[in-house]
Amino acid sequence: MQERVGLVTMRGNPLTLVGNEVKVGDPAPDFMALDNNLTPVKLSSYRPKLCILSSVPSLDTPVCDIETRKFNEEASKFGEKVQILTISMDLPFAQKRWCGSTGANKIQTLSDHREAQFGMAYGVLIKELRLLARAVFIVDPKGTLQYVQLVKEIANEPNYDEIWSALKKFI
Numbered sequence: 001m002q003e004r005v006g007l008v009t010m011r012g013n014p015l016t017l018v019g020n021e022v023k024v025g026d027p028a029p030d031f032m033a034l035d036n037n038l039t040p041v042k043l044s045s046y047r048p049k050l051c052i053l054s055s056v057p058s059l060d061t062p063v064c065d066i067e068t069r070k071f072n073e074e075a076s077k078f079g080e081k082v083q084i085l086t087i088s089m090d091l092p093f094a095q096k097r098w099c100g101s102t103g104a105n106k107i108q109t110l111s112d113h114r115e116a117q118f119g120m121a122y123g124v125l126i127k128e129l130r131l132l133a134r135a136v137f138i139v140d141p142k143g144t145l146q147y148v149q150l151v152k153e154i155a156n157e158p159n160y161d162e163i164w165s166a167l168k169k170f171i
Helices: 062-078 092-102 117-122 160-168
Strands: 003-010 013-018 032-034 040-042 050-055 082-088 108-111 135-139 145-150
Touching: 032 117, 050 062, 050 117, 050 160, 062 082, 062 092, 062 160, 092 108, 135 160, 145 160
Parallel strands: 050 082, 082 108
Antiparallel strands: 003 013, 032 040, 032 108, 050 135, 135 145
16 A cells, blocks of 8 residues: 655654545545444445545544534535535544534534545545544546645645635536
8 A cells, every 4th residue: 555754744743644645637436434323325425416525633623623614614505516525533423423512514524433445545544643634625426536635734724715716616
């Protein structure tokens, strides 16, 4: 399996990403993760929707909390044709608790804790921490990657303006 060092950092310290690097134009790798009820879910089950995949280290950290709340707020502007999936290594129980306590009901949280299929398929599994790097991917209704943003410092939020701009091309 491919390892890439230094693409992301934590407090300036380089981390190792494990998994396949994906690029715009690639077919979006399918993966299985667990929803809040422990039900296995595949990315392909969301077709023909446009999917935003928001990869975060943990919903129980301030930056991940802010980011996921922001995506939940924006979700209503995109309509039924767009599905936002927030994926982390948090257990489904923790994700369900987080969604309930924040009122996040316009996004879907998925847990990659069991097999790290998403992390490996998208190259965002952090070897040293077994957490996911902060990244955003846009997958079009045909299953092609149309946008990739890997956030260099995992303690920073993504560039939302860039994401919304990329998204406007498809809705």
